[in-house]
Amino acid sequence: MKKIAIDAMGGDFGPEPIIEGVLKALKEKxxxxxxxxxxxxxxxMIPNNLLDKVRxxxxxxxxxxxxxxxxxxxxxxxxxYKSIELLKQKKVDGVVSAxxxxxxxxxxxxxxxxxxxxxxxxxxxxxxxxxxNYTLLLDVGANVDCDAINLYQFGLMANEYAxxxxxxxxxxxxxLSNGEEESKGNSITKEAYKLLKENFPxxxxxxxxxxxxxxxxxxxxxDGFIGNIVLKASEGAADxxxxxxxxxxxxxxxxxxxxxxxxxxxxxxxxxxxDYAEYGGAPLLGVNGCVIIAHGKSNSKAIKNAIFxxxxxxxxxxxxxxxxxxxxx
Amino acid sequence: MKKIAIDAMGGDFGPEPIIEGVLKALKEKxxxxxxxxxxxxxxxMIPNNLLDKVRxxxxxxxxxxxxxxxxxxxxxxxxxYKSIELLKQKKVDGVVSAxxxxxxxxxxxxxxxxxxxxxxxxxxxxxxxxxxNYTLLLDVGANVDCDAINLYQFGLMANEYAxxxxxxxxxxxxxLSNGEEESKGNSITKEAYKLLKENFPxxxxxxxxxxxxxxxxxxxxxDGFIGNIVLKASEGAADxxxxxxxxxxxxxxxxxxxxxxxxxxxxxxxxxxxDYAEYGGAPLLGVNGCVIIAHGKSNSKAIKNAIFxxxxxxxxxxxxxxxxxxxxx
Numbered sequence: 042m043k044k045i046a047i048d049a050m051g052g053d054f055g056p057e058p059i060i061e062g063v064l065k066a067l068k069e070k071x072x073x074x075x076x077x078x079x080x081x082x083x084x085x086m087i088p089n090n091l092l093d094k095v096r097x098x099x100x101x102x103x104x105x106x107x108x109x110x111x112x113x114x115x116x117x118x119x120x121x122y123k124s125i126e127l128l129k130q131k132k133v134d135g136v137v138s139a140x141x142x143x144x145x146x147x148x149x150x151x152x153x154x155x156x157x158x159x160x161x162x163x164x165x166x167x168x169x170x171x172x173x174n175y176t177l178l179l180d181v182g183a184n185v186d187c188d189a190i191n192l193y194q195f196g197l198m199a200n201e202y203a204x205x206x207x208x209x210x211x212x213x214x215x216x217l218s219n220g221e222e223e224s225k226g227n228s229i230t231k232e233a234y235k236l237l238k239e240n241f242p243x244x245x246x247x248x249x250x251x252x253x254x255x256x257x258x259x260x261x262x263x264d265g266f267i268g269n270i271v272l273k274a275s276e277g278a279a280d281x282x283x284x285x286x287x288x289x290x291x292x293x294x295x296x297x298x299x300x301x302x303x304x305x306x307x308x309x310x311x312x313x314x315x316d317y318a319e320y321g322g323a324p325l326l327g328v329n330g331c332v333i334i335a336h337g338k339s340n341s342k343a344i345k346n347a348i349f350x351x352x353x354x355x356x357x358x359x360x361x362x363x364x365x366x367x368x369x370x
Numbered sequence: 371m372k373k374i375a376i377d378a379m380g381g382d383f384g385p386e387p388i389i390e391g392v393l394k395a396l397k398e399k400x401x402x403x404x405x406x407x408x409x410x411x412x413x414x415m416i417p418n419n420l421l422d423k424v425r426x427x428x429x430x431x432x433x434x435x436x437x438x439x440x441x442x443x444x445x446x447x448x449x450x451y452k453s454i455e456l457l458k459q460k461k462v463d464g465v466v467s468a469x470x471x472x473x474x475x476x477x478x479x480x481x482x483x484x485x486x487x488x489x490x491x492x493x494x495x496x497x498x499x500x501x502x503n504y505t506l507l508l509d510v511g512a513n514v515d516c517d518a519i520n521l522y523q524f525g526l527m528a529n530e531y532a533x534x535x536x537x538x539x540x541x542x543x544x545x546l547s548n549g550e551e552e553s554k555g556n557s558i559t560k561e562a563y564k565l566l567k568e569n570f571p572x573x574x575x576x577x578x579x580x581x582x583x584x585x586x587x588x589x590x591x592x593d594g595f596i597g598n599i600v601l602k603a604s605e606g607a608a609d610x611x612x613x614x615x616x617x618x619x620x621x622x623x624x625x626x627x628x629x630x631x632x633x634x635x636x637x638x639x640x641x642x643x644x645d646y647a648e649y650g651g652a653p654l655l656g657v658n659g660c661v662i663i664a665h666g667k668s669n670s671k672a673i674k675n676a677i678f679x680x681x682x683x684x685x686x687x688x689x690x691x692x693x694x695x696x697x698x699x
Contacts, residue, residue, distance in 0.1 A: 171610050185548060185556040219514060219598035227514040227595040250603030254610040266556040267596055269548035271603045274579030278604035279611055281500050281583040282640065289639040300632025303625045310618040311611065 042073055044096075044133040045351050046124040047344075049078035050103040051140020053337040059139060060086045062344025067094050069345075072352060075133050077120045078103070098123055103140060106337060110143030114151065121145050125152045128330045135331030135351035137322065139339045145332065146183055146325055153329040156360060158367040161187065162327030163195045163265070164334060165202060166272060167320045170256030175320060177203050178253060180265035181272050183325065187264035189232035192216070196237055196244070198326040198363050199260040205357040206350070207259055214241060215248035215258030217267065222247065233262070279315060321346030324354060326363065331355050371402055373425075373462040374680050375453040376673075378407035379432040380469020382666040388468060389415045391673025396423050398674070401681060404462050406449045407432070427452055432469060435666060439472030443480065450474050454481045457659045464660030464680035466651065468668045474661065475512055475654055482658040485689060487696040490516070491656030492524045492594065493663060494531060495601060496649040499585030504649060506532050507582060509594035510601050512654065516593035518561035521545070525566055525573070527655040527692050528589040534686040535679075536588055543570060544577035544587030546596065551576065562591070608644060650675030653683060655692065660684050 047063055049056045056078060063074050064087070073094055076083050080097040087095050103120040104113045116122055121140050125148045127133045138145045142164075150162055163180035170176045179195050180187070187195075196214045203212045216234055218226040225247055226234060237244040245258045250271060253261050263271070290301045313319065321343050322335035331354045335347040354360075376392055378385045385407060392403050393416070402423055405412050409426040416424050432449040433442045445451055450469050454477045456462045467474045471493075479491055492509035499505045508524050509516070516524075525543045532541045545563055547555040554576055555563060566573040574587045579600060582590050592600070619630045642648065650672050651664035660683045664676040683689075 169610070171613055182548060185554075217599060219511060219595050225514075227593075230595070250599040250601065251606030251609070253603055254606040263599075264556075266548050266559070267599060270546055270579040270592075270596060271599060272579065274582055274600045275603050275607035277580030277583040278607045280580070281498070282608055282611055282644070284500055285640050285643050286636065289636040290633070293636055293639075296632045297636050300629040301636070303629025304619070304633060307615065307618040307622055307626050307630070310622075311614050314614050315611070 042071055043135070043352055043355055044073045044075055045348055046075040046077055046098070046127045046133040046136045047348070048103070048120040048124050048136070048138040048140045049076045049083055050100070050120045051138060052339055053106065056082060056086065058339060058341045059344050061341035062339070063348065064088070064091060065341055065345040066348040067091050070349065070352060072348070075127060077124045077127070098127065104144045106141055108141065108144075110141065110147045113141065113144030113148055121148055125149055125332070128332070129153055134355045135333065137333045137335060137344070137347045137351050139335040139337055139344065139347075142182070142334045142337070145334055149325055149328045149330070149332045153332070156327055156329055156364050156367070159194055159198070159327040159363070161191045161194070162325050163198065164323045164325055165199055166323040167317070168253050168272075168275065169314050170254050172256040173314065174207070174256055176253050176256055176258070177206070177260045178268055178272065179260070179262060179326070181268035181323065182265045184264060185266040187229065189229055189236055192229070192233035192262050192264065193236040193240070194327070196241060196260065196262045197366055199262065200243065201362040201366050202324065202326055202359055203259050205353060205359055212243055212260060213245040213258040214243055214260045214262060215245045215252060217261050217263035217271070218247035218249065220247065221249060229264075318343035318346065321348070321350045324350065326359075330360060371400055372464070372681055372684055373402045373404055374677055375404040375406055375427070375456045375462040375465045376677070377432070377449040377453050377465070377467040377469045378405045378412055379429070379449045380467060381668055382435065385411060385415065387668060387670045388673050390670035391668070392677065393417070393420060394670055394674040395677040396420055399678065399681060401677070404456060406453045406456070427456065433473045435470055437470065439470065439476045442470065442473030442477055450477055454478055454661070457661070458482055463684045464662065466662045466664060466673070466676045466680050468664040468666055468673065468676070471511070471663045471666070474663055478654055478657045478659070478661045482661070485656055485658055485693050485696070488523055488527070488656040488692070490520045490523070491654050492527065493652045493654055494528055495652040496646070497582055497601070497604065498643050499583050501585040502643065503536070503585055505582050505585055505587070506535070506589045507597055507601065508589070508591060508655070510597035510652065511594045513593060514595040516558065518558055518565055521558070521562035521591055521593065522565040522569070523656070525570060525589065525591045526695055528591065529570075529572065530691040530695050531653065531655055531688055532588050534682060534688055541572055541589060542574040542587040543572055543589045543591060544574045544581060546590050546592035546600070547576035547578065549576065550578060558593075647672035647675065650677070650679045653679065659689060
C-alpha cells in the first residue's frame with residue numbers, strides 16, 4: 042500500500058482541516074497516512090476504526106508562514122523537514138504539504154535533489170478553462186529568473202504530468218507570450234520558442250494570457266515570476282468581479298435580491314468550476330519524488346484531493362517518466 | 371480651440387463607431403476634429419450643423435490589423451501616418467487612434483521622438499479596482515525587454531499622468547512582483563525596486579498581481595511583456611466567469627432564469643465597472659506629444675472617452691510635466 046506523509050500542522054488553519062481531509066481520503070482510497078505533527082493533538086482526532094491506516098511522526102515544531110524559507114533548512118525537527126526526510130529515506134512514497142510553500146520547495150530540492158538532467162524544478166498549478174477542464178500553468182513560483190532551457194524543460198515535465206492528470210496522450214504545450222505570432226515574445230521567450238519547436242512535436246506555439254482560460258493548450262509554460270503574477274492577477278480579477286456583483290446586489294432593490302436568491306445554484310455551479318479545492322494542490326515537478334504543495338488555506342476537500350493527486354503521481358511513476366523523457370528530448 | 375486628429379478608418383469595425391464617437395464628443399466638448407480617412411465616406415456621416423468643427427484629411431490607405439508594424443513606416447499616405455504627421459507639424463494637438471496599435475506606437479516614437487531623457491515610451495492602461503476607481507498599469511505592450519531604468523522611468527511618467535487622470539497629488543506607485551517583501555522579484559525588478567525607493571518618495575514598494583484589482587496603489591509598474599500578459603489573463607479570467615455564469619443559467623431551471631432576468635440591472639452595473647469604454651484609450655507616455663491608443667474594437671463611447679482623454683492630456687500639459695519631472699528625479 043502507498044504511503045503518504047502529510048504535514049499536519051503547517052497550514053493556515055492548523056491541523057483540523059488537514060486531518061479532516063486525510064480522513065475523507067482514507068474513506069475513499071487505500072493508503073497509509075503518515076501524519077507529521079504533534080501526536081498528542083493529532084491522535085485524538087482519528088477515529089479508532091481508521092487508526093490502523095495512520096502512522097504518527099511526532100514533531101512539535103513547524104515553519105510559520107511569515108518565517109523565511111532558508112530558516113526551514115535549519116529546523117530538522119519541523120514538520121516539513123521531517124516529511125521530506127521520510128520521502129528521502131523512502132519510508133513514504135510522497136509528501137503533501139499545506140505549510141510554508143517556499144520551505145517545502147527548498148527542502149525538497151535540497152534533500153531529494155533534482156531529477157538528473159533537470160536544471161530547475163517547477164511548480165505546476167491548475168487553472169479552470171471555459172472548456173470545463175483545467176489548463177496546467179507552470180512555473181508559478183519556484184524560479185523567478187529562468188533561461189530558455191528552463192522553460193523548455195518545464196514544457197517537457199508538464200507534458201508528462203499532463204498526460205497523467207488530463208488522462209490523454211496528445212498534450213498541447215503553449216508558451217506564454219505577448220502575442221501568438223512566432224515573432225512575439227521577450228528575448229528569453231523567443232529562444233525558448235525555438236527550443237520547443239525544434240524538439241517537441243506537440244508544441245503548439247505562443248499563447249496569450251487569455252488562452253489560459255480559453256483552454257487553447259493543455260499546458261502553458263512561463264517563468265515563476267510571471268506565473269506567480271498571472272495566477273494572482275487572474276484570481277484577483279475573478280475575486281473583484283465576485284465582490285462587485287455582491288455589492289451591486291446589496292445596493293439594489295428587493296426584486297434583485299430575490300433574483301440573487303434564485304440564482305444561488307448558478308453561483309454555486311460557478312464556484313465549483315473555479316474552486317481550487319477541486320483539484321487540490323500543485324506538484325513540484327523535477328525533484329526526485331512526489332511532493333504536492335497545497336494551498337495554505339486548504340479546506341478538507343482540497344487536502345483530500347491533494348492526497349489523491351499524490352497517489353496518482355506515484356501510481357503513474359511521473360518522476361520516472363520525466364527521467365525517461367529527458368533521454369528522448 | 372484644441373485640435374485632435376482621429377484615425378477614422380483603422381478600427382476593427384470601420385469608420386461608423388469612430389465617427390459616432392467623434393460626434394458624441396463634439397456635442398459635449400469644444401474642439402476641432404481632424405478626421406483622417408476617405409473624405410467621400412466620412413463627409414456624408416457628419417450632420418451639417420457640426421461641419422464647422424470638422425476638418426477632413428483625405429486618405430484612402432490604412433494599415434490593416436494583420437499587417438506588420440514596420441509596414442506602416444513605409445506608407446506615408448496611410449491614416450495613422452498622416453495623423454502622426456499632423457501632430458509632428460503641430461497642425462493638431464493630439465492623436466486618437468483605434469487602428470493598428472503597433473503601427474501607431476512605432477510611428478509616434480519614430481516621428482515625434484521620445485521626450486528628452488526618456489529611454490523608452492510606455493503604454494499605460496486602466497484596470498478597474500474594487501475601490502470603484504482605476505489602477506494604472508504600464509507598460510502593457512510597448513517594450514518586451516526592459517531594464518531597471520526603463521521601469522523606473524515608467525513609474526515617473528505614470529506618476530505625472532495619474533495625478534491628472536485620478537485628480538489627486540499623492541500618487542502611490544507599486545512595482546509588480548511575486549510578493550510584497552523587498553526581497554521578492556526577478557533580478558530586474560529587484561534593481562528597479564532600489565532605484566524607485568531611492569528616488570521616489572511616493573514609491574509604495576512591491577505589489578502582487580491581485581493588488582492591481584484591490585487598488586493597493588494608484589499605479590502598477592511592470593515591463594510590456596508581463597503587462598500585456600497580465601492584462602489579457604485578467605480579461606480572460608473575467609470573461610470566462612461571465613461565460614460560465616451564462617452557461618450555468620442556460621442549463622438551470624425556470625426559477626434561475628427568472629432570477630437572472632431580475633438580476634439584469636446588477637449585471638449591467640458590473641459591466642459598467644469593468645467596461646474599458648468608460649475610460650477610452652491608453653496613452654503612449656514618453657513621446658513628444660499626446661497619442662491615445664484606443665482599442666481596435668472601440669465602440670462610440672470608447673472613442674468619445676479616448677478623445678476626452680486626449681483633451682485632458684493636452685490641457686494638463688502631461689508631456690511637459692514628464693519633461694519637468696525628469697529634471698527633478
